[in-house]
Amino acid sequence: MVATRHAAPILVASNRGPVSYTLTENGELTSRRGGGGLVSGLSAIGPDAGAVWVCAALSDGDRAAVSRGVAEDGSRMIAVDPPVFEAAYNGIANSVLWFVHHMLYQTPLEPVFDEDFRTQWDAYRAYNAAFADALAEEAAEGAAVLVQDYHLSLVPAMLRARRPDLRVGHFSHTPWAPPDYFRLLPDDIAEELLAGILGADRAAFLTRRWADAFAAACVAVLGATLSPDGLEVTWRGRTTRLGVHGLGADxxxxxxxxxxxxxxxxxxxxxxxxxxxxxxxxxxxxxxxxxxxxxxxxxxxxxxxxxxxxxxxxxxxxxxxxxxxxxxxxxxxxxxxxxxxxxxxxxxxxxxxxxxxxxxxxxxxxxxxxxxxxxxxxxxxxxxxxxxxxxxxxxxxxxxxxxxxxxxxxxxxxxxxxxxxxxxxxxxxxxxxxxxxxxxxxxxxxxxxxxxxxxxxxxxxxxxxxxxxxxxxx
Incomplete structure (x- = not known):
């Protein structure tokens, strides 16, 4: 088991974090706190909960903050090499997974899953592994970890391998493609994605429709079994509970x-x-x-x-x-x-x-x-x-x-x-x-x-x- 650093009992992981940094012309760092549902939600548990938000360094300012050891209380930025981040974020997350889940491909011409795609997938896997490593380091024994969205679909299984003591959840903010469309992906990639999320104790979605599509993909691609209510997916001896949480307006x-x-x-x-x-x-x-x-x-x-x-x-x-x-x-x-x-x-x-x-x-x-x-x-x-x-x-x-x-x-x-x-x-x-x-x-x-x-x-x-x-x- 990886040794803990901050012993956080609650962790959130997402591509974008609550704070972004900008480098001024004289090399000084300025910070700006973002908004959104996750920021509002995490603040609801209170400042004394010891929560940690793990996110990516997205800009030159963010990467400079990481290299200088600058960090806001309750957050940890991961500085992934820019080429790896580019391949994972734009090459896979935004140009493949987003397109699959939103069913946006013009299929006579796209997608083309060639060797360049495989190289980008390796970067996506490395990006997810960096998050899994950081979460494993930050989490207290038995901590609750809420992993967010399609950028980090592989994290739950990776984190479970590193820290089986943790309670891990994954939340999908996008739709989920129906099985026939999801299977545009190469078979091994489709399996890896589903297995990644099934590493969580709980996988949650914005609507029951998207949860049902995920469950159907697990059955079609992995041969998983569903409970009678359709909200538990069992595969290789593990059961992942599905949940629905329709995010509302503040x-x-x-x-x-x-x-x-x-x-x-x-x-x-x-x-x-x-x-x-x-x-x-x-x-x-x-x-x-x-x-x-x-x-x-x-x-x-x-x-x-x-x-x-x-x-x-x-x-x-x-x-x-x-x-x-x-x-x-x-x-x-x-x-x-x-x-x-x-x-x-x-x-x-x-x-x-x-x-x-x-x-x-x-x-x-x-x-x-x-x-x-x-x-x-x-x-x-x-x-x-x-x-x-x-x-x-x-x-x-x-x-x-x-x-x-x-x-x-x-x-x-x-x-x-x-x-x-x-x-x-x-x-x-x-x-x-x-x-x-x-x-x-x-x-x-x-x-x-x-x-x-x-x-x-x-x-x-x-x-x-x-x-x-x-x-x-x-």
């Missing part, structure tokens, strides 16, 4: 943040750009391939073409923040979003009306301003583990919002009854859903928004985290 934080003066100023600015009396169809996304921004724009174009009475009366506010621009396919997709928006403006725009207001620079106060002003929120991903935007907009909406929601979003499981649901590939149906949202009666809009907000905040980040911790320890 209502208290969102309402407080949305009420600040900078958000009010952004609301004034948006109204000046769109026109005070126009209806707003709002989307806020990263230009992630799975978010389906282009089809959303095409549906809006069809709405304007088929219903000219809505011209000059509505603006599509599309905040599409660039994502993963170090990958060519993402750069191309971002350019396509811009191209289609420009075409719509050229086709329908007038001197006094710009049909699409596209913003590509990330601005959280402006996003909250759009949330508050939205008459219709468009959330139409091809496939999404959850999608918190669908949950956040109703929470802060000023006058009620109609939510047009893809049935392929994880949030559909909780919000379907009060959303206008769509097949994300169907342009005609999405255009019709936008029209329905624009014409929804005020009373029904208000009632739906209230119920959406209640469902959206049912499992806030702190409770989401603590529920997982309690289930793992139990």
């Amino acid at each position: 209502g208290d934080f969102l309402r407080e943040r949305a009420g600040r003066p900078d958000v009010a100023a952004q609301m004034e600015g948006l109204r000046a750009e769109t026109g005070a009396d126009r209806k707003l169809i709002v989307r806020v996304d990263r230009t992630e391939l799975s978010k389906n921004i282009v089809r959303g724009l095409l549906a809006y174009r069809q709405l304007l073409a088929e219903h000219p009475e809505w011209r000059e009366r509505v603006v599509h506010v599309a905040f599409a923040y660039p994502s993963r621009q170090d990958l060519e396919i993402y750069r191309d997709y971002t350019a396509e979003v811009s191209r289609v928006a420009t075409e719509i403006n050229a086709e329908f725009g007038t001197l006094s009306w710009t049909p699409v207001l596209l913003k590509v620079d990330d601005d959280f106060p402006r996003s909250l301003a759009a949330y508050r002003l939205a008459d219709v929120a468009l959330v139409n991903p091809i496939r999404d583990g959850m999608n918190l935007v669908a949950k956040e907009v109703p929470v802060v909406s000023d006058n009620g919002v109609a939510l047009v929601l893809s049935r392929e979003a994880g949030a559909f499981a909780e919000l379907a009854d009060d959303a206008i649901t769509v097949n994300p590939y169907d342009i005609r149906a999405t255009a019709a859903a936008l029209l329905e949202g624009l014409t929804l009666a005020p009373e029904e809009r208000a009632d739906r928004t209230k119920r959406l907000a209640e469902a959206a905040t049912a499992l806030p980040p702190s409770k989401w985290f603590l529920d997982q911790l309690e289930a793992l320890r139990g």
